[in-house]
Amino acid sequence: MEGVHAMAARPVTPLAAAREAAGYTQENLAVALGVERTTIGRWDRGIQSPQPWQRRGLAAALQISLDALDDLLRRTVRRPAADTSTAQGSSVSSPVTNAAGRMVHRNQSVPEVDVIHAGIPRLRRALDRLDLPDDGPTRSPDDLRSEIIRASDDRLQSRYGGLARRLPGLIAELARAGQLGDTAGRRDAAALLTLALRAADGVAFKAGYLDLSARLIDMMRSTAQIAEDPLLLAVVAYVRTESFFATGDLDTAARALDVATDHVPDLDQISSSAAFGALHMRAAVVAGRAGKADVATDHLREARRAAVGVPEGIYLGTAFGPASLRIHELAVAVELRDPPGIERAASWNPPDELPAERRSHYFIDLARAQLDLGYHDDAYLCLQTARQAAPEHVRTHPQVRQSLSTLLRTHNAPSTGLLDLAAWARAR
Template identity: 30%
Template sequence: MDAHAIGRRIAYWRDRRRLTQQDLGHLMGRSRRGIQDLERGERQADPRISVLEDAARALRIPLAWLLADGPERAALDPVELEEIRATLQCYDVITGSTGDDSPVPDTPALSRRVAHGWDSFQGGALVSLGRALPRLITETSRAAARHTGDDQLAARRALAMTLCLTEAIAIKYGSADLAEIAGHRAVLAAEQTGDIVTMATAARHLADAMAYHGRPDAAAAAARAAAARLAPGLERAGAAGLSTLGMLHLKAAYAEAAAARLDTRTAAASARAVPAHLDQAAEHAARLGGTTNAVWTAFSTANVQLYRLAAHVQLAEGDDGVRVALEMPKAAVLALPRERRAHRLVDLAHAHTLAGQRGAAVDALLDAEREAAQEVRCRPRTRQLVQELSLLPTGPAEGRLRQLAVRCGLPQ
């Protein structure tokens, strides 16, 4: 065992748990100096397993995470996920009450933090979000409940966007039920703002959560209903309005594609509905021209094509998905946020796999990892694809795939 590498991992997870060296020492029955030595890899060239077991128990992680290379692969951490869930379910957070005289959070500062959270999401920085969301949920909830007038409306928008961000990160974490809880709460908060763009944003996130939770028919119906209700106002709301309206159609298209895979009487009708929603979104993108990231939609003709690719993957149309992905102009792809670029490459890997092109699938995954490592190493959906490819012949790509599986923390 490499004592210095293990020490760095202990320090990494101690920081993730917001513990001081003295805190960890108390939990392990050791002194602060003992924790310092452990993190520096000193005293013991080969740390005793019993000591590492104590450290893993105190840090609430599997022992393997201290022994294996690379802490980043465990970025989507179950403990932080449960902290987000507990925060959402806390009565004081739901009501915005704290039972004390703590100051009301400053609305402009909260709005800046929400914007930073969304920027981090689009940059693929999942770790920082997992740590920041509980506090942000708590403070935006309290601000929305305790401010008045214009400050209250701004705080409610910040709350709605925080809950949308929670839904988005819960999907990255692979927690469908948490995503839907956050999505429902976001819609309720958005309705209180009276802001049509915020309302549409929350509606499209709820549709996304419902589809991910295995209810694509309901998700498609929700996206269609929101688009029908809000379209007149959104079309008058400039780039932000057209972007969110376009995203509602993209979410409807994706949900319909997912519904088409189900063994139901309406599956064929769902498949037929997909192109119409994609074409409607394409019309809105053409009206906007270029790329806009209004309300963090990354809405553009390129993003519409990305959803065409995702729909082909859902419909198991691998060759068509590969064609769409490879036809996207390089400049348009580069104009997308990092998260979207990585997402395209992961979906391209799925399409290659469906088309029987496993070596190309591995190459696409490696490109996605270079674009946004956490999107590949941490997201359950992508890790599952890596694991499935590992069970199949991949020819010359086998060695590269094996190394990727190690970085993803998958059993060898």
């Protein structure tokens, strides 16, 4: 009997304990909330968190406040044991010096923001030496291609700290590869280097190094031209929009995207259709930000046409497909301050299979929309969901800070959860 009890024992998470204290089994709570029992099980184990629109009902069932529910969810969420990079920092096993010059000892945690800032000087040096790379080993093209896939995935999952550590060495290695082999080999190395530079831009832009981001985009244009790949040039045009957003030059952004779409070849190929559709998604957001609703609608129509034959996936480092399109539809509706469009787009939930950065964008935009509509509690919940999806991305996102600043100003007595979130994101 004792052995049977030991086998049946299981760890009770904070959320599961609160559910049981409220008198609910997984089955009857699922019935009360209108979800599957397996959904409650995933919430209990911290594998998945309830969406913003589900949390009011859950808090009411548990007879606790939304702030208390947020605390339960934070303490319940499960992180993979092998992951050495968390939302708060990276574990280190030997003394290091962080960006502020402080010594961090064994088994302490280096905040990811410190890891990123400490990696930027090394990244700049790697770019300075691109035509004169240091001597060193150079892996096979297949191995380098695998490293680029990993770097692209890290960017899409907003693991910027790991990228900041690895990219300087990878860029130097790709620069060496570009000086070896025949013409075809040099073109292949240039194509991989373009994608490595794109991953580096993800780090630089999100961390606020706009000068470095602009430099990386210019270098991407040069390496894409060496690669002689028109789809890579489309990728560069997509990323280049960041520079125009930063300066507010929306007319030039629109022209650059129009030129790029005109040069996408072979639209009967999936990869070409994905590039074409992604450019139109981006152009729709530009038009929405410029207040040009008709133009934005036209671009979304073209993107939908492209998405018909393209499964959701990653194409040359860009997520495209029906789900990515829906996320951009919300972004356009938010830019246009279009309540019906926001309601249509917000009736959908991005699947977990989408890249974390993409999913967090959806909830960041939805938070902006809820703020505009006066639903401040829902905006707060959306920001919490975005944080759970991609903490490194959310913490550095200027729109998150703007939304949090608005929430702080409009609450006479901000909740502990809101104050904690604002402090974490360094919002004022």
